[in-house]
Amino acid sequence: MRGGEQMGKIKVVHYINQFFAGIGGEEKADHRPEVREEVLGPGLALKAGFKDEAEIVATVICGDSYFGENIEEAKKEVLEMVKKYNPDLFIAGPAFNAGRYGVACGTIADAVQNELGIPSLTAMYEENPGADMFKKAVYIVSTKDSAAGMRDAVKKIVPLALKLVKGEEIGSPAEEGYLERGIRKNYFTDKRGSERAVDMLIKKLKGEEFETEFPMPDFDRVPPNPAVKDITKATIAIVTSGGAVPKGNPDHIESSSAQKYGKYDIEGIFDLNPENGETAHGGYDPVYANDDLDRVIPVDVLRELEKEGKIGKLHRYYYSTVGNGTAVANAKKFAEEFSKELVADGVDAVILTST
Amino acid sequence: MVKEVERAGIPVVHMCTVVPISLTVGANRIVPTIAIPHPLGDPKLEPHEEKALRRKLVERALEALETEVEGQTVFEMK
Amino acid sequence: MDLENQRRVKELTEKYGAENMIVLIGGAEAESAGLAAETVTAGDPTFAGPLAGVPLGLKVYHPVEPEFKESVDPDVYDEQIGMMEMVLDVDSIIEEVKAMRDEHTKY
Numbered sequence: 001m002r003g004g005e006q007m008g009k010i011k012v013v014h015y016i017n018q019f020f021a022g023i024g025g026e027e028k029a030d031h032r033p034e035v036r037e038e039v040l041g042p043g044l045a046l047k048a049g050f051k052d053e054a055e056i057v058a059t060v061i062c063g064d065s066y067f068g069e070n071i072e073e074a075k076k077e078v079l080e081m082v083k084k085y086n087p088d089l090f091i092a093g094p095a096f097n098a099g100r101y102g103v104a105c106g107t108i109a110d111a112v113q114n115e116l117g118i119p120s121l122t123a124m125y126e127e128n129p130g131a132d133m134f135k136k137a138v139y140i141v142s143t144k145d146s147a148a149g150m151r152d153a154v155k156k157i158v159p160l161a162l163k164l165v166k167g168e169e170i171g172s173p174a175e176e177g178y179l180e181r182g183i184r185k186n187y188f189t190d191k192r193g194s195e196r197a198v199d200m201l202i203k204k205l206k207g208e209e210f211e212t213e214f215p216m217p218d219f220d221r222v223p224p225n226p227a228v229k230d231i232t233k234a235t236i237a238i239v240t241s242g243g244a245v246p247k248g249n250p251d252h253i254e255s256s257s258a259q260k261y262g263k264y265d266i267e268g269i270f271d272l273n274p275e276n277g278e279t280a281h282g283g284y285d286p287v288y289a290n291d292d293l294d295r296v297i298p299v300d301v302l303r304e305l306e307k308e309g310k311i312g313k314l315h316r317y318y319y320s321t322v323g324n325g326t327a328v329a330n331a332k333k334f335a336e337e338f339s340k341e342l343v344a345d346g347v348d349a350v351i352l353t354s355t
Numbered sequence: 356m357v358k359e360v361e362r363a364g365i366p367v368v369h370m371c372t373v374v375p376i377s378l379t380v381g382a383n384r385i386v387p388t389i390a391i392p393h394p395l396g397d398p399k400l401e402p403h404e405e406k407a408l409r410r411k412l413v414e415r416a417l418e419a420l421e422t423e424v425e426g427q428t429v430f431e432m433k
Numbered sequence: 434m435d436l437e438n439q440r441r442v443k444e445l446t447e448k449y450g451a452e453n454m455i456v457l458i459g460g461a462e463a464e465s466a467g468l469a470a471e472t473v474t475a476g477d478p479t480f481a482g483p484l485a486g487v488p489l490g491l492k493v494y495h496p497v498e499p500e501f502k503e504s505v506d507p508d509v510y511d512e513q514i515g516m517m518e519m520v521l522d523v524d525s526i527i528e529e530v531k532a533m534r535d536e537h538t539k540y
Contacts, residue, residue, distance in 0.1 A: 044486035065391045068373045129376045147479030222358045224383035225366040288393040295396030335359030354371035
């Protein structure tokens with residue numbers, strides 16, 4: 001190789017969803033994968049960040065619902081598209097707090113990395129379900145919870161991406177701005193362990209701030225409860241994150257980042273229809289749910305089963321909130337509260353529906 | 356939310372479309388559903404067919420509630 | 434700023450010329466007002482809409498700003514905006530919108 005030969009620009013393929021591609025919102029979430037040899041949406045911000053070092057040679061677009069409902073096929077289709085360009089680097093997102101998008105980004109970045117051997121990264125908010133699923137497998141840049149954090153995200157993505165491609169050493173999560181991967185790195189330091197431990201203990205006793213060298217992972221799994229012994233005598237309650245509410249959304253449950261949940265009375269209701277029910281959820285195309293809310297909470301079928309004696313009783317109340325970008329802490333709080341009521345009301349089992 | 360219901364001592368079955376998400380949030384009994392905008396329905400079917408489909412899904416969910424499980428278990432449609 | 438409005442601003446600007454446009458935004462909070470102002474000057478900061486990467490550099494104001502307040506009939510202003518002025522965080526809104534204008538408005 002000649003001495004002064006200049007390396008070509010780094011080739012990047014970018015993956016985004018139908019919304020950021022300008023194709024449409026929820027009504028286009030079933031958009032099948034396609035590739036365009038253009039820079040689109042957030043790609044423009046990445047392009048500005050990369051300047052002369054890298055260029056996006058193609059943008060792969062896929063609808064969030066299509067991906068979520070056809071994970072294996074969508075993965076295959078997208079991998080084929082990426083392979084064609086033989087890029088040096090693959091970037092998916094940023095997905096911020098969009099759950100389906102985050103899962104798609106994590107899935108595809110992981111697949112490109114493992115099956116095509118191409119350095120990949122993605123970016124999303126730490127509470128995105130895609131983050132928990134993939135942060136150990138793929139570098140995920142930590143972003144704010146909405147697209148208002150686009151510039152901030154790109155500022156972190158660009159340098160990390162370049163380091164990845166060039167094979168440079170990647171620093172700690174705090175330094176580089178990615179989510180903790182659960183990887184332990186050994187390093188040499190001047191003070192011995194015992195001295196560092198005593199220093200930490202002294203700080204703790206004094207009530208001063210200290211930083212642990214080994215944060216414990218958050219396991220929080222709840223073991224399954226015993227099965228229902230006799231379902232024909234059981235009281236079943238419906239809970240949903242699909243945003244099912246009575247017509248008119250009387251409690252004004254928010255279409256995203258829900259701040260409350262509703263408790264609704266279905267006494268005497270044997271079928272949901274546009275007169276008595278609708279969805280408040282803003283994260284999926286609402287037309288099917290608004291047309292027949294039984295598609296989100298199966299009241300009609302449960303009433304039939306109740307009449308036939310296949311279940312003891314359909315609980316009179318259902319609990320509902322909107323799962324779209326709702327903070328984990330809030331969802332936990334809602335469920336803690338209403339679970340107490342469910343127990344007090346003698347509910348034997350719960351069917352929880354999500355979209 | 357599934358974990359909190361389970362924590363309160365009530366067996367719960369999660370009916371949802373994107374199973375990997377359900378696994379991540381810690382559901383123990385999972386029944387995969389049809390599609391994101393209509394988990395318990397299919398607008399392409401005739402109404403009575405759609406209701407029959409919904410009933411099958413709910414019956415599977417009830418089966419899941421009647422089944423002892425050790426850890427996270429997905430109950431696919433038979 | 435939502436995609437539909439971004440499209441409208443873009444089309445009207447193409448039709449009438451950027452130097453002949455003023456955008457008046459009504460956001461009730463500083464952050465959203467700032468984002469809207471940024472969208473019509475520097476380009477959509479969320480890179481989701483038609484103005485992604487399109488810096489129109491338009492003149493943009495919020496009704497609570499002195500430049501607007503002082504150029505309209507005070508009685509009409511009082512009637513239409515007086516109430517909201519009392520509950521909004523006027524200073525923060527002015528700060529956000531003015532910052533975008535000072536940095537990105539070309540006209």
